[in-house]
Amino acid sequence: MADEFSTRTDPYRRELLAHCYRMLGSVHDAEDLVQETLLRAWRARDSYDESRASMRTWLYRIATNACLTALEQRTRRPLPAGLGGPPGDDPRETLVHGGEVPWLQPIPDALIGDPAEVAAARGSLRLALVAAMQQLPARQRAALVLREALDWPVGQIAQALDMTPAAVNSALQRARKTLSASGIHEDDIAEPDAQRAVVDRYVDAFRKADLTALEKLLADDVIMEMPPMLNWFRGRAHYTEFLAQVFEWNGTDWRMLPLAANGQPAIAAYVRAPEGHYTLHTLQIFTLTGDSITRLTVYQDAEIFTLFDLPAALSE
Numbered sequence: 147m148a149d150e151f152s153t154r155t156d157p158y159r160r161e162l163l164a165h166c167y168r169m170l171g172s173v174h175d176a177e178d179l180v181q182e183t184l185l186r187a188w189r190a191r192d193s194y195d196e197s198r199a200s201m202r203t204w205l206y207r208i209a210t211n212a213c214l215t216a217l218e219q220r221t222r223r224p225l226p227a228g229l230g231g232p233p234g235d236d237p238r239e240t241l242v243h244g245g246e247v248p249w250l251q252p253i254p255d256a257l258i259g260d261p262a263e264v265a266a267a268r269g270s271l272r273l274a275l276v277a278a279m280q281q282l283p284a285r286q287r288a289a290l291v292l293r294e295a296l297d298w299p300v301g302q303i304a305q306a307l308d309m310t311p312a313a314v315n316s317a318l319q320r321a322r323k324t325l326s327a328s329g330i331h332e333d334d335i336a337e338p339d340a341q342r343a344v345v346d347r348y349v350d351a352f353r354k355a356d357l358t359a360l361e362k363l364l365a366d367d368v369i370m371e372m373p374p375m376l377n378w379f380r381g382r383a384h385y386t387e388f389l390a391q392v393f394e395w396n397g398t399d400w401r402m403l404p405l406a407a408n409g410q411p412a413i414a415a416y417v418r419a420p421e422g423h424y425t426l427h428t429l430q431i432f433t434l435t436g437d438s439i440t441r442l443t444v445y446q447d448a449e450i451f452t453l454f455d456l457p458a459a460l461s462e
Contacts, residue, residue, distance in 0.1 A: 171223035403416070
């Protein structure tokens with residue numbers, strides 16, 4: 147019986163992980179909640195009625211309610227720009243660590259599924275969108291995910307969340323208003339090949355320490371943030387001035403590994419160490435609109451490095 151249950155539920159593991167990640171903003175928490183979902187499903191297997199709901203729908207209901215329960219005991223996971231403080235006006239100011247802030251984690255595309263699955267999900271998994279959704283109350287967040295990411299009808303959402311259809315529509319209206327105020331728009335997504343081409347040009351300019359070329363790739367109001375640091379900056383001038391400082395601190399000899407996170411292009415940056423090898427420095431995730439970089443989220447966190455299975459050093 148256990149083997150039969152696994153056969154029926156295993157095909158949904160990856161999409162359930164993406165669903166729980168959208169809700170929680172943490173890969174590790176999402177993995178735990180997928181396990182909790184499957185445990186709850188196993189315990190309730192005798193009550194499952196396939197004439198009333200597909201296995202997929204049933205599992206999503208369980209996962210959503212497991213996430214809502216978890217969110218009762220968790221604080222939201224922000225990015226630095228979402229904490230409410232103004233951007234820094236001096237890119238050479240001292241970096242301030244955020245202490246115990248539970249930062250939003252990126253999710254490796256490899257955990258989401260094959261390229262087709264990633265392409266289908268990338269709009270709803272964008273780092274900036276998941277960060278903005280952290281501002282929403284849990285039930286608004288759940289209603290929006292079920293409606294926008296899964297295309298569930300309002301009646302089905304109401305049944306899953308034990309709400310009236312009118313209450314669901316009200317929750318969706320408030321959630322969309324909050325996201326609109328944050329500047330998140332679905333049609334901002336550039337095609338993957340176009341995004342990667344821009345990032346390739348960025349990498350080439352970065353390795354040459356060519357600040358002029360780097361600046362040309364940036365949107366006017368580009369955001370740079372660096373969790374776990376509280377500092378964040380807005381605008382081309384501040385961005386390039388901060389990069390100038392990075393080159394002063396670390397030198398100009400770098401290697402980059404192409405990656406993908408949240409359906410977005412990313413790189414792992416390695417800097418030349420005195421011993422001659424290249425040491426892992428940061429994971430960098432790019433948000434693009436058209437052919438301009440609008441946001442760079444830079445992680446310098448051992449837990450994130452492990453999540454992406456990044457080598458600590460490169461020989462060349």
